[in-house]
Amino acid sequence: MSETTYLHAIxxxxxxxMRADERVLVLGEDVAEGGPWGATAGLADEFGAERxxxxxxxxxxxxxxxxxxxxxxxxxxxxxMFIDFLTLALDQLVNQAxxxxxxxxxxxxxxxxxxxxxxxxxxxxxxxSQSLEAWLTHVPGxxxxxxxxxxxxxxxxxxxIADPNPVVFVENKSLYFRREPASDASAAIGSARVRRxxxxxxxxxxxxxxxESLAAADELAExxxxxxxxxPRSLVPLDLETIVDSVAKTHRLxxxxxxxxxxxxxxxxxxxxxxxxxxxxxxPIVRVGAPFTPIPFTPPLEDAYLPGRTDVIAAVRRxxxxxx
Amino acid sequence: MTTGVxxxxxxxxxxxxxxxxxxxxxxxxxxxxTRADEVHGLVHLSVGQEGVAAGVCGQLRPDDAAYSNHRAHxxxxxxxxxxxxLMAELMGREGGVCRGMGGSMHVVDVERGFLGAxxxxxGNLPLALGxxxxxxxxxxxxxxxxxxxxxxxxxxxxxxxxxxxxxxxxPVILVCENNGFAEFTPRSAHTNVERVSDVVAxxxxxxxxxxxxxxxxxxxxxxxxxxxxRSGGGPFLLECLTHRLRGHYEGDPQHYxxxxxxxxxxxxxxxxxxxxxxxxxxxxxxxxAEVEEAVEWARSRPFPSPEVIAELVYA
Numbered sequence: 001m002s003e004t005t006y007l008h009a010i011x012x013x014x015x016x017x018m019r020a021d022e023r024v025l026v027l028g029e030d031v032a033e034g035g036p037w038g039a040t041a042g043l044a045d046e047f048g049a050e051r052x053x054x055x056x057x058x059x060x061x062x063x064x065x066x067x068x069x070x071x072x073x074x075x076x077x078x079x080x081m082f083i084d085f086l087t088l089a090l091d092q093l094v095n096q097a098x099x100x101x102x103x104x105x106x107x108x109x110x111x112x113x114x115x116x117x118x119x120x121x122x123x124x125x126x127x128x129s130q131s132l133e134a135w136l137t138h139v140p141g142x143x144x145x146x147x148x149x150x151x152x153x154x155x156x157x158x159x160x161i162a163d164p165n166p167v168v169f170v171e172n173k174s175l176y177f178r179r180e181p182a183s184d185a186s187a188a189i190g191s192a193r194v195r196r197x198x199x200x201x202x203x204x205x206x207x208x209x210x211x212e213s214l215a216a217a218d219e220l221a222e223x224x225x226x227x228x229x230x231x232p233r234s235l236v237p238l239d240l241e242t243i244v245d246s247v248a249k250t251h252r253l254x255x256x257x258x259x260x261x262x263x264x265x266x267x268x269x270x271x272x273x274x275x276x277x278x279x280x281x282x283x284p285i286v287r288v289g290a291p292f293t294p295i296p297f298t299p300p301l302e303d304a305y306l307p308g309r310t311d312v313i314a315a316v317r318r319x320x321x322x323x324x
Numbered sequence: 325m326t327t328g329v330x331x332x333x334x335x336x337x338x339x340x341x342x343x344x345x346x347x348x349x350x351x352x353x354x355x356x357x358t359r360a361d362e363v364h365g366l367v368h369l370s371v372g373q374e375g376v377a378a379g380v381c382g383q384l385r386p387d388d389a390a391y392s393n394h395r396a397h398x399x400x401x402x403x404x405x406x407x408x409x410l411m412a413e414l415m416g417r418e419g420g421v422c423r424g425m426g427g428s429m430h431v432v433d434v435e436r437g438f439l440g441a442x443x444x445x446x447g448n449l450p451l452a453l454g455x456x457x458x459x460x461x462x463x464x465x466x467x468x469x470x471x472x473x474x475x476x477x478x479x480x481x482x483x484x485x486x487x488x489x490x491x492x493x494x495p496v497i498l499v500c501e502n503n504g505f506a507e508f509t510p511r512s513a514h515t516n517v518e519r520v521s522d523v524v525a526x527x528x529x530x531x532x533x534x535x536x537x538x539x540x541x542x543x544x545x546x547x548x549x550x551x552x553x554r555s556g557g558g559p560f561l562l563e564c565l566t567h568r569l570r571g572h573y574e575g576d577p578q579h580y581x582x583x584x585x586x587x588x589x590x591x592x593x594x595x596x597x598x599x600x601x602x603x604x605x606x607x608x609x610x611x612x613a614e615v616e617e618a619v620e621w622a623r624s625r626p627f628p629s630p631e632v633i634a635e636l637v638y639a
Contacts, residue, residue: 025461050461056491061450061484068454071439072389073462076454091481095444096451102636104432104440105423109639140637164639 007176009150010039010115013157014077018047021075024161027053027062028079028115035079037176039115059088063114067097067166070112075161083118083170084127090135097166098141113160117171119208119258120306126294129302131259133206136168137235137268143167144235145189148210150180152233155187163189172207172258192239194246198228201316202246204269205229206257209288209307213256216312227316235265243269244277251282254315258307261289286315332540336382337598340539342607343382344374344595347398349611350407353619354397354414354428358574362623363414365427366443370398372537372569375594376501377402379542380469380562383550389439389455391448391470394429395501395568396441399471404436407618412625418632419625425636446476449485449498456489456496456558467495467553474502474511477520489559490527497549498524498561501536503568508580520563529559536564537594567592 004012018024026040026047032054034041044052055062059080066076080086086093093114100108120129136144143165147153153171160167167189195210196217205213210231217227228246232238247253253273255266266287273285288311296302332340351371357363370377373395381402384390392399400410405421413420414428421433429443439455442448452470459466476482477500489496500520504511517523521531530549534541542564549560569589571578590596599605 023462053492056484056487058484058488060481061453061488064448064450064481064485065454065457065488068389068391068439068448068451068456068468069458069461070454071451072455072458072468074454074458091444091447092450096442096447099430100432100440101639103422103426103430104434105420105425106636106639107422107432107434108439143638 002182003179004150004182005177005179006150006153006171007037007039009154010157010171011041011043013154014040015043015046017158017161018043018051023073024075024077025051025053026077026079027055027066029055029057029081031079036081037173040079059085060092063089063092064096066112067092067100067110070110071100071108075111077113077115077161080114080116082128083116083132084130086116086132093142093166093168094139098139101165102141109164110166111164112166113157113169114166115169115171117173119172119174120295120302121174123297123299123302125297129295131257133170133235134259134263134265137265141166142236143189144170145233146170146207146235147233148175148207148231151183151185152187155185156189156233159187159189170207174208178211187233189234190237190239192230192232192242194228194242195231196227196229198226198250200226200250201252201254201319202228202230202243202250203254203256203312203316204243205231205312206235206265208258209256209312212309213312215309216316219309220313220316225316225320238272240272240276243273247273247277248280251280252319253281253285254288254312254319255285256288256307256312256315259289260292261287262292264289283319283321286319288312288315337602338604339382340378340543341595341598341602341604342610343378343402344539344598345607345611346407346614347374347377347401348595349608349615350401351397353615355570355574357619364416367414367428367574368395368572369570369574370395370568372593373501373503373566374398375539375542376471376499376536376564376566379539380499380546383543383547384437384469385466386435386437387464387466388437389452389466389468390437391439391452391468392441393445393472393476394441394443395473396429396431400431400433400438400441403433403438405431405433405438407614408621411618412622415622416627417622417625418628419622423632424628425632446472446479446481449476449481452496453485453489453494456494457492460495465554467497467550467558469497469499471499471501474500474504474520475507475514477523478514486524486527486529490529493558495553495556495558497546497553498559500561500563501566502563503566505568505572505581507572508576521561524561529561531561531563533563533565536566537592537597539594539598
C-alpha cells in the first residue's frame with residue numbers, strides 16, 4: 001500500500017477540489033509559496049495567482065473577503081496560518097459567516113472553509129501553539145472539523161469544501177509529517193469513527209490525542225485492559241450516538257484533548273453523555289486536557305504541559321478505579 | 325466638492341425624488357411604530373441622508389451586490405427591497421424579507437442584490453470586496469458597493485479592506501456617509517483626519533468628496549465610479565457629507581449636540597432641494613399611501629413559528 005502524510009493529503013484534496021470545481025479558490029498568507037509547511041505547495045503553479053491568492057497579513061479582511069465571495073458564488077478555502085491568529089478574524093467568523101444564513105431567513109449561504117492549525121510541541125510559545133476549537137463549537141452556524149489521520153484530512157476537507165455552511169477545519173501541526181497508508185476513503189462531517197474496538201473503557205480523543213490514545217490502548221492491552229478509542233472527527237455536528245453506543249458497552253468514559261481542560265470541548269461532551277446515558281456510567285467521566293495556564297516555551301516545561309499517552313493511561317486507570 | 329445641477333436625463337430626477345420620499349416617509353413611520361412598540365429592537369433612521377441612498381442605489385443592477393450598515397432602511401429601499409416585506413421584517417413577522425430573523429440592522433434581500441446590512445460597524449466592508457472578487461472571477465461585470473459611516477473608518481478592518489481592494493484592483497465602490505457623528509460623539513473626537521477621502525489618499529484609489537445632501541451631485545460622482553468599476557477598474561471611494569437629522573438610534577436624547585434650526589435644515593434637506601428644482605409635488609402623498617399599505621400588510625403577517633429557528637441555523 002502506498003504511503004502519504006496528513007499534509008500531503010490536504011494538498012492533494014485541495015488540488016482535486018480545484019480541478020473539479022473552478023469556483024474553488026485558496027487564499028491566505030503566503031499560500032502561493034505553499035505556506036510555512038507546504039500545505040498549498042504547487043497549487044499556484046497549476047491554478048494561477050487568481051485562484052491561489054497571497055494576501056497581506058490581514059486575517060479579518062481575508063476572512064471577510066472569503067465570506068463575501070462565498071455569498072456571491074465562489075467556494076473559498078481560507079488559510080489562517082495559526083489558530084492563534086483566528087482571534088483576529090473572529091468578528092468575521094462569528095458575527096458575519098456563522099449568522100448569515102440564519103439572519104437572512106435562509107437566503108444567504110456561506111460555503112466557506114477556514115483551514116487552520118493548532119497544537120503545541122514545537123517550542124512555538126503561547127501565541128503559536130494553542131488549541132482553541134472549543135470557542136468555535138460555541139457558535140451556532142459554524143461547523144468544526146478536527147481530522148486526526150491523513151485519510152480523514154483528505155476526506156473531510158473534500159466534504160467541507162462541498163458543504164454549504166462555514167466550516168472551520170482544524171489541523172494539528174504535529175500530525176503533518178506522520179507517514180500513513182494512503183486512502184481515498186470519503187468521510188462525512190458528523191460521523192465518528194471507532195479507531196479501536198475494546199470492552200473495558202471508551203476513550204473519545206480529538207486530533208493529536210487519537211494516536212496518543214491508540215498508543216495508550218496498546219500499552220494497556222498488555223495488562224489485559226481493553227480500550228475502545230473513538231475519534232469524533234467533527235465536533236459540530238457531533239456524532240453522539242456512536243459515543244453513547246460505546247459507553248453502553250464499556251460503561252466507562254475518558255475524554256482526551258490537547259486543549260486546556262477547563263472549558264474545553266470535553267466538558268460539553270461529558271455533559272451530553274451523562275444526559276444521554278447516565279445509567280450506563282459506572283464511574284465519573286474522566287477528562288484529559290492541558291493545565292489552565294498559557295503554554296510554556298521552555299522545552300522541558302512544554303513537554304510536561306502537553307497531554308499525551310501517559311496521561312491517557314493514567315485516566316483509564318482512574319476511571320477503572322485502579323491507582324495509577 | 326461637486327455641485328449638482330438638475331441637468332438630469334429624462335425622468336431621472338423624478339425617480340430620485342420619489343425614492344427619497346419613500347425613504348423619508350418610511351423612516352418617519354418606523355420612528356412612530358418604534359415608539360408604539362410595533363417595530364422592535366435597535367432602530368437607526370436615515371432621515372436626512374436619503375440623497376446618498378437614492379443617488380447611489382438607483383444606478384445599480386439587481387445583480388450588483390450592495391452592503392450596508394446599521395442604518396440600512398434607506399439603502400434597502402433604494403436598492404428595490406419592497407416596503408411591505410421590509411416593514412414586516414422590522415416588526416419581526418414571518419412575511420419579513422428575512423422571515424423576521426434579522427431585524428432592522430440585518431436586512432438582506434438576495435433577489436435585489438441587497439446582500440446585507442450589519443450591526444457591527446465596518447464588519448461587512450471586506451464582504452463587499454469578496455462579492456466584487458466573485459463577480460470578476462466568475463467572468464461577470466457586476467460591481468459591489470458598501471455603505472458605511474465615518475465611524476467605521478477608524479477601525480482596523482477599514483484599512484485592511486482598502487489596502488486589499490487597491491492591491492487587487494477590485495470593482496468595489498466604498499460609499500462613506502460622513503454625517504459628522506460616530507454614534508454620540510463628533511468626528512473630531514475620534515480622529516484628526518477630517519475627510520475620509522484623505523484617510524485613503526496614500527492608497528492611490530480614485531476618490532471624491534461630495535455634498536451628500538445634493539442627490540444630483542451624489543449621482544454624478546457615483547456614475548463616474550460605476551462606469552469605471554463596470555469596465556474593470558476599481559476600487560473607488562465616494563465620501564458623501566450629509567446630516568443625520570435624528571439621533572443615533574430611536575430614543576437617543578441627543579444631549580451631545582444642538583438641534584439644527586428649522587431654517588438651516590430647509591437649506592440642507594436633500595428632498596426639498598431637489599423638489600424645488602423640479603417643481604414637482606405629489607410624491608410625499610404617494611409615499612404615505614405606499615407606506616400605510618406596507619404597514620397594514622406587515623401587521624397582517626403572523627410571527628414566525630418556533631420551528632423556523634432550527635431550520636435556519638445550517639443550510
